[in-house]
Amino acid sequence: MSSVITVAPMPADEQETTTPAVEIRGLHKWYGAFEALGGVDLTVAAGERLVICGPSGSGKSTLIRTINALESFDEGEIRVDGIALTREPGTVEAVRQRVGMVFQQFNLFPHLTVLENCALPLRLVRGLPAPEARERALHYLAKVRIPEQADKFAAQLSGGQQQRVAIARALAMEPDLMLFDEPTSALDPEMVKEVLDAMVQLAAEGMTMVVVTHEMGFARQVADRVIFMDRGKIVEEGPPQTFFTHPREARTRAFLQQVLRVH
Amino acid sequence: MHFADNVDYPALLGRPIVFLPLLALLFEALRWWNFAATAIGRGLTGLFSLTGLTPAADNVAVAALATVVVGFNLAVVMRLKLRRQVYIVWLELAALILVFFYSFNLSFDFIARKIGFLITQGLVMTLYISLVSIAIASILALIGAMAKLSSNGIALGVANFYTSLFRGIPLLMQIYMIYMGLPQLGYVVGAVPAGIAALSLCYGAYMTEIFRGGIESIPKGQWEAARALGLKPNATLLRIILPQAMRVIIPPTGNQFIAMLKDSSLVSVVGVWELMYLARTQGQSEFRHIEMMITASLIYWLFSILLELLQGRVERYYGRAHAR
Ligand SMILES: Nc1ncnc2c1ncn2[C@@H]1O[C@H](COP(=O)(O)OP(=O)(O)OP(=O)(O)O)[C@@H](O)[C@H]1O
Ligand SMILES: [Mg+2]
Numbered sequence: 260m261s262s263v264i265t266v267a268p269m270p271a272d273e274q275e276t277t278t279p280a281v282e283i284r285g286l287h288k289w290y291g292a293f294e295a296l297g298g299v300d301l302t303v304a305a306g307e308r309l310v311i312c313g314p315s316g317s318g319k320s321t322l323i324r325t326i327n328a329l330e331s332f333d334e335g336e337i338r339v340d341g342i343a344l345t346r347e348p349g350t351v352e353a354v355r356q357r358v359g360m361v362f363q364q365f366n367l368f369p370h371l372t373v374l375e376n377c378a379l380p381l382r383l384v385r386g387l388p389a390p391e392a393r394e395r396a397l398h399y400l401a402k403v404r405i406p407e408q409a410d411k412f413a414a415q416l417s418g419g420q421q422q423r424v425a426i427a428r429a430l431a432m433e434p435d436l437m438l439f440d441e442p443t444s445a446l447d448p449e450m451v452k453e454v455l456d457a458m459v460q461l462a463a464e465g466m467t468m469v470v471v472t473h474e475m476g477f478a479r480q481v482a483d484r485v486i487f488m489d490r491g492k493i494v495e496e497g498p499p500q501t502f503f504t505h506p507r508e509a510r511t512r513a514f515l516q517q518v519l520r521v522h
Numbered sequence: 523m524h525f526a527d528n529v530d531y532p533a534l535l536g537r538p539i540v541f542l543p544l545l546a547l548l549f550e551a552l553r554w555w556n557f558a559a560t561a562i563g564r565g566l567t568g569l570f571s572l573t574g575l576t577p578a579a580d581n582v583a584v585a586a587l588a589t590v591v592v593g594f595n596l597a598v599v600m601r602l603k604l605r606r607q608v609y610i611v612w613l614e615l616a617a618l619i620l621v622f623f624y625s626f627n628l629s630f631d632f633i634a635r636k637i638g639f640l641i642t643q644g645l646v647m648t649l650y651i652s653l654v655s656i657a658i659a660s661i662l663a664l665i666g667a668m669a670k671l672s673s674n675g676i677a678l679g680v681a682n683f684y685t686s687l688f689r690g691i692p693l694l695m696q697i698y699m700i701y702m703g704l705p706q707l708g709y710v711v712g713a714v715p716a717g718i719a720a721l722s723l724c725y726g727a728y729m730t731e732i733f734r735g736g737i738e739s740i741p742k743g744q745w746e747a748a749r750a751l752g753l754k755p756n757a758t759l760l761r762i763i764l765p766q767a768m769r770v771i772i773p774p775t776g777n778q779f780i781a782m783l784k785d786s787s788l789v790s791v792v793g794v795w796e797l798m799y800l801a802r803t804q805g806q807s808e809f810r811h812i813e814m815m816i817t818a819s820l821i822y823w824l825f826s827i828l829l830e831l832l833q834g835r836v837e838r839y840y841g842r843a844h845a846r
Contacts (some may be wrong), residue, residue, distance in 0.1 A: 328749075329746050355749065355751070355752040356752045358750070359750070359751075360747075360750040362743060362746070362747065366742050366744060366746065368744065368747070368748075368766075369746075369766065369843050369844070370765045370766050370840070371843075378750075379751065380751040380753060383757045384751060384752040384753060384757075412842075412843040413843075414843060414844065425747075429750075429751070430752060432752065436583070458583075521828055
């Protein structure tokens with residue numbers, strides 16, 4: 260049966276034909292004279308789990324925020340599911356409908372209940388009728404194990420609960436790709452696990468994920484590939500086994516020593 | 523207080539070092555004012571049959587009595603629950619104001635004869651002008667705020683010029699300019715539409731700044747979350763940003779509504795029969811200006827109170843996510 264084969268790496272010729280989830284070529288971005296991204300090339304295959312790490316200010320957020328056009332870029336090319344990202348409303352809408360995002364600061368809508376946070380975008384963007392939006396929202400809230408909080412407001416939840424709602428809200432849009440920008444950095448230590456658990460489960464279901472995080476345990480467990488960024492460039496990348504045990508670059512080693520000591 | 527602490531500091535008025543000097547000050551003020559000769563003073567004199575002394579002794583006795591009444595009143599009210607305190611203080615102060623008006627020796631007969639017309643013509647016209655202007659001003663404010671926040675230079679320029687002009691020129695002048703200036707351009711405009719136009723434009727300019735401030739108070743993350751979910755600009759503004767901004771927008775907007783209710787009286791200069799116009803003209807025939815002015819004032823006040831209550835409700839609605 261072919262389903263058995265899917266765990267094995269795809270044959271080379273088949274890899275050619277599958278559209279990558281994200282394809283970035285020669286990406287440059289400047290803030291004035293400051294180069295935030297200095298020529299990034301990156302391909303994320305469909306179904307791949309990519310972890311991006313690197314010191315503060317290295318351009319990790321800038322990079323993943325260009326993927327759903329929250330950040331502009333000056334040179335280079337980005338393709339999401341084969342769609343070339345321009346500033347044209349149609350393409351940006353098409354890309355944003357395929358890409359979900361989870362932020363460090365949760366960014367739940369405080370004037371809406373947990374349920375409305377998930378259901379309103381479904382109605383406004385996907386045009387679902389209210390009952391179906393509600394049902395789908397509840398389904399995804401159950402997935403992150405938080406359905407009993409559906410009628411509360413965001414401010415009434417703990418940080419970990421809020422972040423799980425944010426994950427459910429993004430998932431409810433049923434995206435092809437999920438971006439996470441330091442989803443656990445704003446959380447107290449005891450809440451980190453509940454959020455990581457939800458992400459591990461998501462990975463197990465085959466979601467394509469690009470995760471900026473310093474949670475090296477998560478990277479080891481889940482990532483297919485780890486990328487180390489510094490000063491707007493990708494310095495090193497590799498599967499977690501080799502990345503963590505045999506980092507090639509001195510900068511990577513210095514960085515890993517620091518995070519591994521802290522965590 | 524906002525974010526109340528969990529310490530029971532002694533009430534300010536409960537400290538002898540505060541209330542004793544205050545009462546002494548009150549007593550001196552009443553005596554100096556010759557309180558016994560005022561309407562309230564006479565009332566107190568009659569109530570406690572203090573007559574028969576010299577006027578000076580009378581004055582001291584009445585001042586002392588009034589001071590004791592105030593002190594006793596404070597002592598009682600201080601021991602009540604907060605909500606009752608608010609109501610009682612409110613009613614007492616309102617009663618004082620009414621007594622103040624009453625002391626003018628008003629002709630209630632005259633008021634009774636005129637109040638019907640004051641309401642059916644004057645109040646109705648005032649409310650009509652105010653409500654229409656409020657509605658138009660709110661729409662102008664929203665458009666103005668969006669223009670000011672846009673990256674379109676033309677919209678920005680128009681909006682900046684608009685708020686500068688209509689905030690910078692006295693409302694009275696705007697009313698004259700629209701009523702008497704537009705006919706110069708070949709367009710004759712009625713007094714009521716001219717008044718509504720001036721009020722709407724002027725308050726729309728003020729409220730543009732309120733709306734802009736409210737929208738700007740919402741953090742960037744809210745815009746980004748909405749955009750990342752695929753919401754388009756209109757949906758982001760109307761469903762995500764504005765409902766949150768309302769919390770910031772409502773209190774100053776309530777102020778504007780109340781101010782507009784009273785500023786609608788400026789329209790009387792072009793002869794619109796609204797409340798203030800009638801209050802001034804109806805009293806003339808019998809030299810009963812004060813009666814009409816006080817009646818009109820109380821009507822304005824009453825409707826300001828209604829607006830305040832409405833504002834409270836709207837504030838609670840938009841603040842419900844923040845009330846735990
Ligand atoms: N709006 C901006 N204007 C100017 N410089 C900016 C702006 N946003 C980011 N930068 C700079 O770009 C660089 C990359 O920022 P970015 O937020 O992508 O870093 P990061 O790797 O996500 O860091 P962190 O781990 O602190 O989140 C930083 O040096 C930052 O100072
Ligand atoms: Mg960052």
